[in-house]
Amino acid sequence: MSLLDDLRVTLGSVAVLAGDSIPPRHLSDRSATGGRVPLAVVRPRTVAQISAALRLCNDAGVAVVPQGGMTGLAGGGNPSGGDIILSLELLRGIEEIDTAAATMTVWAGTPLEVAQEAASEAGLFLALDLGARGSCQLGGNLSTNAGGIRVIRYGMAREQVLGLEAVLADGTVVTSLNKMLKNNAGYDLKQLFIGAEGTLGIITRAVLRLHPPPGAITTALCALDTYEDVVRLLRQAQGNLGGVVAFEAMWRDYVAYNCEALKLQLISGDHRFWVILESTCDGAAVEGFLAGCLETRLIADALVAQSHKEARDFWSVREGLSTEALPNVVVFDVSLPTARIGDFAEICRAALRQRWPGAYVFFYGHIGDSNLHISVSAAYGPGEDMHSVDQLVYGVLKGFGGSISAEHGIGTLKRPYLGQSRSPEELALMRKIKAALDPKGILNPGKVI
Ligand code: MLT
Ligand code: ZN
Numbered sequence: 001m002s003l004l005d006d007l008r009v010t011l012g013s014v015a016v017l018a019g020d021s022i023p024p025r026h027l028s029d030r031s032a033t034g035g036r037v038p039l040a041v042v043r044p045r046t047v048a049q050i051s052a053a054l055r056l057c058n059d060a061g062v063a064v065v066p067q068g069g070m071t072g073l074a075g076g077g078n079p080s081g082g083d084i085i086l087s088l089e090l091l092r093g094i095e096e097i098d099t100a101a102a103t104m105t106v107w108a109g110t111p112l113e114v115a116q117e118a119a120s121e122a123g124l125f126l127a128l129d130l131g132a133r134g135s136c137q138l139g140g141n142l143s144t145n146a147g148g149i150r151v152i153r154y155g156m157a158r159e160q161v162l163g164l165e166a167v168l169a170d171g172t173v174v175t176s177l178n179k180m181l182k183n184n185a186g187y188d189l190k191q192l193f194i195g196a197e198g199t200l201g202i203i204t205r206a207v208l209r210l211h212p213p214p215g216a217i218t219t220a221l222c223a224l225d226t227y228e229d230v231v232r233l234l235r236q237a238q239g240n241l242g243g244v245v246a247f248e249a250m251w252r253d254y255v256a257y258n259c260e261a262l263k264l265q266l267i268s269g270d271h272r273f274w275v276i277l278e279s280t281c282d283g284a285a286v287e288g289f290l291a292g293c294l295e296t297r298l299i300a301d302a303l304v305a306q307s308h309k310e311a312r313d314f315w316s317v318r319e320g321l322s323t324e325a326l327p328n329v330v331v332f333d334v335s336l337p338t339a340r341i342g343d344f345a346e347i348c349r350a351a352l353r354q355r356w357p358g359a360y361v362f363f364y365g366h367i368g369d370s371n372l373h374i375s376v377s378a379a380y381g382p383g384e385d386m387h388s389v390d391q392l393v394y395g396v397l398k399g400f401g402g403s404i405s406a407e408h409g410i411g412t413l414k415r416p417y418l419g420q421s422r423s424p425e426e427l428a429l430m431r432k433i434k435a436a437l438d439p440k441g442i443l444n445p446g447k448v449i
Contacts, residue, residue, distance in 0.1 A: 068140025227342025
């Protein structure tokens with residue numbers, strides 16, 4: 001019998017899609033760099049089915065590519081051709097909310113927003129949040145150790161996880177659904193799977209940490225004239241105002257482009273930097289703090305959102321769907337020491353514009369987390385493609401001691417550059433761990449390392 005026959009017999013034929021019945025959404029993530037056709041898409045409903053499917057694929061030596069909501073930007077969920085896609089989308093739902101422990105036990109295919117809403121209905125707060133919340137899935141969020149807009153206050157996805165269940169390449173199920181904040185009994189195995197992009201095991205279930213709800217949040221938009229002022233504002237907001245739950249900076253061109261596309265007029269005047277500042281302090285406290293910043297000329301102008309709609313408008317500029325729709329757009333998620341981000345952006349912009357004079361080059365990001373996004377849309381010359389942009393940006397980054405990935409992960413797209421951010425010893429240890437957990441190399445080959 002062929003592998004497909006075995007999978008159909010074991011999981012039921014409705015769980016195995018092949019040929020024309022494969023929906024196009026399984027062919028590429030948001031980087032739009034996929035397109036290769038897998039052997040089949042397998043959609044298990046239980047952990048036992050995932051274990052059985054992996055055992056069969058491992059025996060047959062056929063590669064398995066796990067998929068969540070396909071909102072990634074690094075190609076990590078894309079098929080390489082002839083492989084088995086393991087979609088977690090039917091393994092979804094909240095298994096339990098434990099209000100005493102303040103935890104949620106959730107299946108990997110659950111959309112992030114569904115989990116956020118369930119936490120909120122239980123009077124608690126799931127701190128992980130990112131623009132793709134409606135379509136991304138928790139298994140993918142954990143596999144990439146997603147960041148997002150609340151990292152400055154609550155940390156990355158990794159920090160929200162207390163327990164995990166994962167299935168190894170040979171089908172072994174490792175269930176470690178710890179709910180306790182403190183548990184030092186040996187190696188913290190869950191960390192092997194978080195951020196491993198499905199190369200060491202398939203995450204099936206997680207115990208997430210919940211928090212007390214932050215209460216009402218005040219959202220402000222500030223205009224500033226220097227990058228140094230942006231950093232000063234961050235530190236003063238943390239020190240003098242407090243309750244900072246988001247701090248997002250945007251460079252002038254990014255704001256202008258998105259405001260124009262969205263037909264939004266927020267603050268008049270031409271300012272080089274814009275910051276969205278969110279705090280759990282009330283409107284009066286935020287206004288008082290910003291009035292002080294205006295007086296000392298730390299900021300040039302500010303607007304405190306008076307309604308949910310106004311706050312949404314600020315965020316719609318930041319989410320930048322218009323810039324994302326530009327042709328050939330490449331999105332970077334580098335990190336580098338906070339104080340150096342301003343200089344890096346200037347040098348990087350100049351180098352990109354010199355090479356592609358008409359290119360769109362936008363800078364924005366989670367500055368409080370040392371994480372800068374760059375979106376580049378260039379018209380390539382002969383022999384050039386998106387990798388030419390990668391080479392240039394990572395070349396500039398080298399001089400700044402930064403990381404090639406702050407939050408989106410390595411996938412296929414950043415794999416050639418991993419050695420720039422990790423030492424030979426680190427890479428050798430990664431390979432040893434990979435070989436120990438997945439000796440036949442069937443789990444998401446060609447990704448990360
Ligand atoms: C963001 O912060 O907006 C994301 O990490 C990048 C994106 O989704 O394009
Ligand atoms: Zn981001």
